[in-house]
Amino acid sequence: MKLCIVTHRVVPGDGQGRVNYAIVQHALAVGHSVTLLASEVAPDLVPHPGVTWVAIPSEGLPTELLRNLVFSWHSRRWLTKHAVEFDVIKLNGAITDFPAGVNAVHFVHHDWLRFAKQSLRESSANHPPGLRGLYQRLYTLLNAHWEKQAFQQATVLVAVSQQVKQGLLRLGVPASKIRVVLNGVDATEFVPGSVERDRWGLPGNVPMGLFAGDIKTPRKNLDTVLRALAQVAGLHLAVAGDLQGSPYPRLAQDLGVGDRVHFLGYRRDLKDLMQAADLFIFPSRYEACSLVLLEAMATGLPVVTAATTGGAEIVTPDCGVVLPDPNDVEHLAQTLNALIADSTRRSQLGQAARRRAEAHTWSAMAQQYLDLFDALCCPAAADHPQTANHETYRHHSHLLPR
Known part of the structure; x- marks a missing residue:
């Protein structure tokens, strides 16, 4: 399988980055090739012969909003030229407006706005929002708009919890389009013990x-x-x-x-x-x-x-x-x-x-993603990756487990 993952970071120390790091490790272990459109990739992945890193420059800009916009623009340009080379393209939220088969939803800004309405009102009453607060609200509103478009374009949405699934349902996403895959944990790194x-x-x-x-x-x-x-x-x-x-x-x-x-x-x-x-x-x-x-x-x-x-x-x-x-x-x-x-x-x-x-290890989580990718790939798409564009994902969405 030729897999493309679009995400800002593929590193162990970052939440979303850690999820994608585990998926890449597992995909490489079973012989798949992975292309990463990312600004940062873990050093141990970069030299692997199965990894191609397409570096998307977005650092040095003053705000997260600007960095995201620049990343989205560069990644869309690259995907427009190269998407047909892959069996599966996995996006993460509103990271780009290029339509792809799988979108992993790590956060639903529209849902956060619903939950936060009362909290933000109380917070503003006690602490005027200032420039930072106003920026955060603008950032959330824009992301809520962009991610709704991204969710509509995807064939399959992977919700990282039941909380996220319910948020997607409230946005009008059909239940048949959603799969829930909980994030994982390294049970060998985080272990019971006692430290002074x-x-x-x-x-x-x-x-x-x-x-x-x-x-x-x-x-x-x-x-x-x-x-x-x-x-x-x-x-x-x-x-x-x-x-x-x-x-x-x-x-x-x-x-x-x-x-x-x-x-x-x-x-x-x-x-x-x-x-x-x-x-x-x-x-x-x-x-x-x-x-x-x-x-x-x-x-x-x-x-x-x-x-x-x-x-x-x-x-x-x-x-x-x-x-x-x-x-x-x-x-x-x-x-x-x-x-x-x-x-x-x-x-x-x-x-x-x-x-x-x-029961929730990173390898168990990654295998669920690979099973989903396998279900999306028909034999013809695997043999002829040049035909495996995002329209192919739509045509073969019936292969997904119900």
Whole structure:
């Protein structure tokens, strides 16, 4: 099979990039060739004889919006000339407006706007949006428009969670066009263990929760976690996330929990930090499919999340708690109080979380993608790749499993 993947990055340290990195590794292992239209590719993939990297320059521009526009323009020009050379072209969201057979949906901006309406209104009332906030809204609105067009053009949409699938259905995408493939986790990298907390300056003799993610916007919902923490005496919270421009250190002080919240900045040692925590707290207001949630489960941490967090469907009552409402401070506080009071239950939840995560490896995820690609490729297209353009995908969409 000749596979083309269009994505900004194919690297282990990036969410979407990590998914595509796993797909490429698995495709190469079974003898397929892969062409990558990307701005960054992992160094171990570049010299592989089965990989062709078409570098799309987009760095150096001042905003993500401009970088995306430049990437879209360059990738469309290249695909217009070369698309007929491939059996399958896999896009990722609104990365380009070139029509292709498979589009993996890692985020639905239109759905985030629906979830965020109340949160953004409350945030704006307390903190005027400023230029950054206005830019974020413009970025989201434009992406919501572009991705809707991209979804309509694709033959098959791969939703990375049930959350994303429901968002696509709300956009009017037919259910028959959607396949759900959850993201994976490296269960050999993220493993249960114990690490001394003093390397981060954290207290060692107290219950320690962990929150990880973007702490510049209200989407990850750190504000609700901090408000709940004010009602959970004794619980400390380690926060991993870039502090520049974040309003949450000030909020922690205003709520009187500043001495129990430890802002650690952006971390590259998250797997070690997870081993130093007692539970993972992540009630995101909107998440497509959280890698960090799966990583915490693989580390053996009980998780507290919300139904609005993509991937929460794998969090069963025996391995964590899924809150119906991410903004319910009282419910979150009650849940945390119950967990820190019962170390035996935390241990049982963590063991079950590890078992659940072991069923969601990167290789298992990648195989689902390759099975889908195989279903899209008819024998004629495999023998004559010059005829395998995006019209071929439409003609053979009946080959997909129902």
